[in-house]
Amino acid sequence: MRVGVIGAGAAGLAAAHELGKKGHQAHVFERAPFLGGQASTFDVGGGRLERGYHHLFMSDTHMVDLIHELGLGDKLAWIESKVGFFHGDRIWRFTSPTDLLRFGPLPLWDRLRLGLVTLYLQKVKDGLKYEGSTAAEWLEKRVGRRAYQVVWEPMLRGKFGEHYREIGMTWLWGKIYLRVASRGKPWEREKLGYPMGSFGEVFDTLGARVARAPGCEVHLSANVRRVVVEDDRAAGLEVETAGEGPRVRDYDAVIATTPSYVFTRLVPPLPEEYSRKLTEVNYLAAVLMILVLDRPLTDIYWLNIADRSMPFVGVIEQTNFVDPSLYGGNHLVYLTNYPSRSNPLYQMSGEDLLEEFLPHLRRVNPGFDPSWILEYHHHRVDAAQPIIGVNYSSRIPDVRTPIKGLYLANTTQIYPEDRGTNYSVRLGKEVVEAVLKDFS
Ligand SMILES: Cc1cc2nc3c(=O)[nH]c(=O)nc-3n(C[C@H](O)[C@H](O)[C@H](O)COP(=O)(O)OP(=O)(O)OC[C@H]3O[C@@H](n4cnc5c(N)ncnc54)[C@H](O)[C@@H]3O)c2cc1C
Structure with a gap:
């Protein structure tokens, strides 16, 4: 059969690969x-860097298997992560469980409670039992008000901004539960995966294989303007390419991997x-300011900023994860935030955003x-985080849409796990299963 696929991110390419x-x-x-798509790269210092920081967890088996299948397994490195927490104008290490015990801003009892609750969540198998609770109310009750306000609230706010109180506890459980897999034993340090040729190389290789x-x-710079529907069935796509202008192409089925709000405009x-x-x-959305520095900013890879007077929520220093030699010896730092698309941070030019961010870097490193900045790059990702x-399980749109032969596979259908390349690859395979079953 002939299938039109909208989007060449992880989901679209995985689906096309499966069909092929x-x-x-x-x-x-x-x-x-x-x-x-969201895991794409651009060139910097002679290397390839993701527009938004990317790594893998050991539980990301669909991505790991795909990387091996593509012959890139020998380039997949597992590296100990260096995690920090910025609170009270200093960096606290959060790399090993013992770091929590040394976390001065909380009394010992609160630290123990935080650790025990996290340990407990790692053991819970059925996180759907938390569906009715928000993460904020569940955590505040379990870890206590002080620990919630110092640690969990800033983390939730960091990821979800003004929406942080809406987030379901099941989502948070998924994040904690799956992350454990990246630590073999609870006392071992977490290891994160990175394809040393970049995620861009993985998806380019996958695209070439398709x-x-x-x-x-596989067509690039090819904008799908609409899904052609005849007699309540998806019959094709109207695609506009730079060379050709709009043209209708016939298909037996269509798989869309766009964000939901883009999808509704196409059908x-x-x-x-x-x-x-x-x-x-x-x-x-996500805004990303990438600084190319002549020296390191910190010695941490992933620094959570738990101070809401700062305009970014994470400082992710790629070259404290992989070696600077990948980027011509330069040091690369992402400053990031997750605003809504109407937020001024999202709308700012790169120059204005840099001006907004810069004064706060001295708080992270007073020196x-x-x-130190050799160059900077500014990126925005529109539908970065649903x-x-x-009670989200009852609100997930089915991959089978009400139009016959039209399928949807996007990050709103990933649950209870957090969205990620691994789950988009899994979803790409699942949607193909649905298509082939319906057309068999
Ligand atoms: C800042 C950031 C950090 C992240 N960190 C990680 C990480 O560490 N590890 C991890 O695994 N994942 C991470 N992710 C998540 C991961 O990148 C995504 O979940 C995944 O790449 C989504 O893939 P997708 O194919 O579902 O969607 P997308 O990648 O969004 O692909 C959809 C594609 O559809 C295209 N499209 C849209 N409309 C049209 C149209 N009309 N015509 C043609 N094409 C169209 C888009 O251009 C896009 O390429 C991160 C994401 C962000 C934003």
């Missing part, structure tokens, strides 16, 4: 001039119940001087 392997024709259309399969095609009005599931989930509230 099973002897079907998949045509992928990606509006950007590059593959990889394009080599008989009858399969005729959908029945109320399904449409509500698409419009009900809001997304936060910092702007002369906001997953309580």
